[in-house]
Amino acid sequence: xxxxxxxxxxxxxxxxxxxxxxxVNTGNGKGKTTAALGVVMRAWGRDMRVIVLQFLKHxxxxxxxxxxxxxxxxxxxxxxxxxxxxxxxxxxxxxIAQQQWRACxxxxxxxxxxxxxxxxxxxxxxxGWVPVQEVIATLRERPPHMHVIITGRDAPQELVDFADLxxxxxxxxxxxxxxxKAQPGLEF
Amino acid sequence: xxxxxxxxxxxxxxxxxxxxxxxVNTGNGKGKTTAALGVVMRAWGRDMRVIVLQFLKHxxxxxxxxxxxxxxxxxxxxxxxxxxxxxxxxxxxxxIAQQQWRACxxxxxxxxxxxxxxxxxxxxxxxGWVPVQEVIATLRERPPHMHVIITGRDAPQELVDFADLxxxxxxxxxxxxxxxKAQPGLEF
Numbered sequence: 001x002x003x004x005x006x007x008x009x010x011x012x013x014x015x016x017x018x019x020x021x022x023x024v025n026t027g028n029g030k031g032k033t034t035a036a037l038g039v040v041m042r043a044w045g046r047d048m049r050v051i052v053l054q055f056l057k058h059x060x061x062x063x064x065x066x067x068x069x070x071x072x073x074x075x076x077x078x079x080x081x082x083x084x085x086x087x088x089x090x091x092x093x094x095x096i097a098q099q100q101w102r103a104c105x106x107x108x109x110x111x112x113x114x115x116x117x118x119x120x121x122x123x124x125x126x127x128g129w130v131p132v133q134e135v136i137a138t139l140r141e142r143p144p145h146m147h148v149i150i151t152g153r154d155a156p157q158e159l160v161d162f163a164d165l166x167x168x169x170x171x172x173x174x175x176x177x178x179x180x181k182a183q184p185g186l187e188f
Numbered sequence: 189x190x191x192x193x194x195x196x197x198x199x200x201x202x203x204x205x206x207x208x209x210x211x212v213n214t215g216n217g218k219g220k221t222t223a224a225l226g227v228v229m230r231a232w233g234r235d236m237r238v239i240v241l242q243f244l245k246h247x248x249x250x251x252x253x254x255x256x257x258x259x260x261x262x263x264x265x266x267x268x269x270x271x272x273x274x275x276x277x278x279x280x281x282x283x284i285a286q287q288q289w290r291a292c293x294x295x296x297x298x299x300x301x302x303x304x305x306x307x308x309x310x311x312x313x314x315x316g317w318v319p320v321q322e323v324i325a326t327l328r329e330r331p332p333h334m335h336v337i338i339t340g341r342d343a344p345q346e347l348v349d350f351a352d353l354x355x356x357x358x359x360x361x362x363x364x365x366x367x368x369k370a371q372p373g374l375e376f
Contacts, residue, residue, distance in 0.1 A: 031213060043373035
């Protein structure tokens, strides 16, 4: 799987990144993944090399971001089978999460991207499947001109301490509270 | 100017929006505009009709989002001359802000979009140039299948009360604190 992840790279050229940052979007509100997508759009506008690696399973549907990435030629990969909260075999889910993380490590170490998005990684850490110290070690040893963006609730304190830019997306008001379902285009 | 704003619309077709929402991204952290851009990318992936109207002046530089929007064929307009915090003539700036708001009203009332982003509108309200009740009245009377996304710090409470989905982007940690400048692609 890791081989598959680094095939078909965008053309290699000098890095556009002046100072690689580790960015964490966390909190219980909307906008963690969405803001990462906004960065993807900006970076794509600047012809930077971007990849989005998604940990959570998005069953079947081709969501707006996947359709957009395809149209833009941005690499966006659902890692392995992903995992869901509905899985009954948490042991098996943990193994999948660890495989996903190995694939992320391969992508980071390949040095072929200016920006790597690890979407929903925090859950794999929170559930104890991926040690936070291993994540930090990989981030510390990454190519110096690479930005890495990590999204997900409950980012562990060690990751927050290590990161350069941390934003908490805090839910002030959500339409679920009024019984309105998630809207296509807006939320997925 | 308002005429210019509604020329060259994307092809008119049935709305893809099931239930139009008013979304507010506020707070002192990163990600308010960026998350709005993420929605733009998603919606573009779904062939929805999107427009981004920017209140703040972005002098000279063609930022990543503008380059991306051009490549995608998404309408993104700096309203009039925009305004900056450096303006010495606040009276004149207020007039510009009011003209910008009229242009937004025209776009909203045109009904030609599924999603309208009013980027950095809150400042025009906070400075007293655009009455919040007028904004709310325009939102209330908008086409029912239109999402409107408003970004900017210090969203007024009346707007929060009226909105359907409100997220506070809270700064936990910022690289400015370590003397690292804003990075192209990542932050603009």
